[in-house]
Amino acid sequence: MAINAKDFLSALEEIEASKGISKDAVLQMLEDSLIRAFRKQLGGDDAAVKVNIDLEKGAIDMYQIKEVVDEVEDDFLQISVTDANIRDANRKYQAGEEFHIPASIDDLRKATALSVKSMLKQKFAEAEKNILYETFKDKIGTIITGKVEKVDERGISVNIIKTSVYLPRKELIGDEKFVVGETIKIYVDDVAGGTKGAHIVVSRSKEGFLRCLFTEEIHEIYDGTIEIKAIAREAGERSKVAVYSHNPNVDPAGACIGPNGSRIQKIVAQLGNGGINKEKIDIIGYSENPALYILEALKPARALGIVLDTDEKRATTIVKDDSLSLAIGRRGVNVRLAVRLTGYNIDIITESDALESGLVYQTYEDVVAEESERLATVKAQLTSETEEVINVLTGLPEGYIAPQDRIYKETMSSVESELEDSLDYGTAARGEGPYDVPATEKETVIETKTDDEVQVAEIQKDEPVAEKAEAVEELKEVKIATSLEELEKSLEEEAVKAAAPVRKRSSRRNVNKFDASEDSEAATPVVSQKVEKMSIYTEEELRAIEEEEKAEEVYVEDNIDYDEFDKYYDEDIR
Template sequence: MNTQLLDALADIIREKGISKEVVMEAIEAAIISAYKRNFGQAQNVRVDLNMETGTIRVFARKEVVEEVTDPRLQISLEEAQRIDPNYQSGDVVELEVTPRDFGRIAAQTAKQVVTQRVREAERSVIYAEFVDREEDIMTGIVQRIDPRFVYVSLGKTEGLLPASEQMPNETYKPHDRIKVYITKVEKTTKGPQIFVSRTHPGLLKRLFELEVPEIYDGTVEIKSIAREAGDRSKISVHSDNPEVDPVGACVGPKGQRVQAVVEELNGEKIDIVRWSADPVEFVANALSPAKVLRVIVNEEQKATTVIVPDYQLSLAIGKRGQNARLAAKLTNWKIDIKSESEARELGIDPYAQSSFLDPEETPINNENDSNQSFDLQDEKIE
């Protein structure tokens, strides 16, 4: 085997992160196969490959028997004892059978198998690396686009961004740098397939973890997320530390932290609300930026009736029902919104016992309250 091939093998072992033992085993198996194919079927042989000198020796392994029935696999006791008197029946004798010019054949075979095994080993390494990164975020570069997928370079491999996981307000172009959420890693015959998403709620969570140190270290916890990707999202946050304002931590100084997330999501609006174990408070917070007068809770049906001022009804429901829909997803409670006038017609007192806010208080989304809505064009960010 020539020194160039040995040098190439050493480079592969070093650069690809594949163990020397894996490469050696693969080459030896391939050389044995090549020997059997070219110099005799059914031979039981062993290859001695010296990676330092490049020498290859082939040994036929034959069982010592009293009577030989297959000379390719057996050797008589008499002949074996001529080699070494200590041989007994049942022992295995190794005889060197390295053919002349076998080095050239072995080198060609080694080159083919190394290429194949390196490819297989690389796939295994990539799979092992990415299977541990499921539900994690990565930065990738758009490589190419077809009707089914956007192909995103993730370094050693490509991620597949299906059309269903692409944000409707985004247009992807080659060389665009984007952050993606790894949803699934599958092992296939063609190598690992890595599916990524731009619409998954987990992407929003990971982006906040990157931007908000208090979330990353566990001081602030994201309790729930409701997302309509590319348009609007709501997240609820909580902290066990009474000295920490979880909403303020996510907003950041002058809105910088949430603004960085909004920029990454191409202008998607984000409502950050305070989580509460009390459904009355939590549902009222979730309907931000609308002002809530009263929340009536039906625990058996896990449903709520929310009373809002007449002039806040459309804001509470939102465009195409989006605000109420996201609030219901966020809280996991059914939400039925009624105006103050409708409530009175039904005999419901909007300001009765379970009211969340007194009517004289300022609306939930005033500048002093922690429940706010942000996007890049929102002039509430100063």
């Protein structure tokens, strides 16, 4: 039978897009449905039939297959060689071959066509459920978001990812209510696969729903710093969550509660919307000490003490007379949750009853002190083990020092000596002494030689300062370039100038003359005097200074117009 291949292909693509079933799977389902319907129409389930769908040619071919035999025993399944050759003259058949009897879809009765449709829908539903199973089997234990499709007295129907799930009333939180179109969070508790496909079990009242909310809202639980050890819950009433911190610097209860209770309030806000009173959550610090764990699990009631029987998994707690109802809770919810959380059967008695019966119990303070001592011991042991691991490396001798921590003194000393030698060489080339020798340990001696060359010898004393006083002072002959009479004359001239009125003037010649006089004074004999390094004029430089002084004496200072000089320099300043 010829079909419109284009329309048929577009229908397959639409089914693939809407239901998520591939085109090949749809074609296989259609073939199986036609085979079953054709067999039913032929009147026997053992009939051999074949269906071939060719998309390129746009044809659906159906055949009834019979075996070619010499002698026919069952005419429903067999055909003789003679009849086969007569019915198909184009081919010569032999015994053992197959004879195909063609059929058309138009030959199918209406009941057969309806059965094909019914079987095809059934196969589509099974395929969708299998796809759902593959999709949701990895989402067990997680929260998914959906939209409410239908609400009735028994529960609500929620649309999630191309399918719908049913949430019974008992799996809701308390008396919460939802309307059609409202967004809802549900917990995937289980995905069961069967012959009829996948069955997704969802809930909002399970402990896993609360665990997922804690993981979403509290970062320390998400990254593994804090671990949820156990949860006991009665949805809509109260929940108890035991938490433990793997980091001693992080308080598990404080991290879950948050600043001013901000974190825990976000979680409580998502638990039910029916009543005024929201579900209450108690954060319990988990402890390996069962006595302390049980006492903490009874919060918000504060127990005075406990009598523990670990073999029988039974505990008797003592509370104040006015705290008995708080410890039991409304309709016994507090003690029930404590029993489920710890795994111990808990009996609660008042303090007065314990005194009357003479019950000896361990107080809460003693339990806390015992736990603190145990934790301190464990911490000290861990610290010592850590130090041993850090200080002692496997396979290395005792006292071994890592290469980066060694100090190579010989190498450093050789480098330092080379550096000192280079510094001494550089300072000697400049005529300077070492920088690190104090001035008090240097002695500068001025020597005058016959070859008109002045040299400064800096003698470095290796002896201590205390021995310097015993050194004999040695006088050296110094040649003076200027006579004493000339020096006296220059001094008198300077005294006359100082007595005269101070005028604003600037004379380079006078400055040079004054420098020359200072140089002359600086040339006075120095005997073993400890002074700083100074520059010494050569004989040629001294002769040039004398000639310049003689030339300056020709000028008479009285003939100089100082007002003219003042006017010149005043204009220059402006």
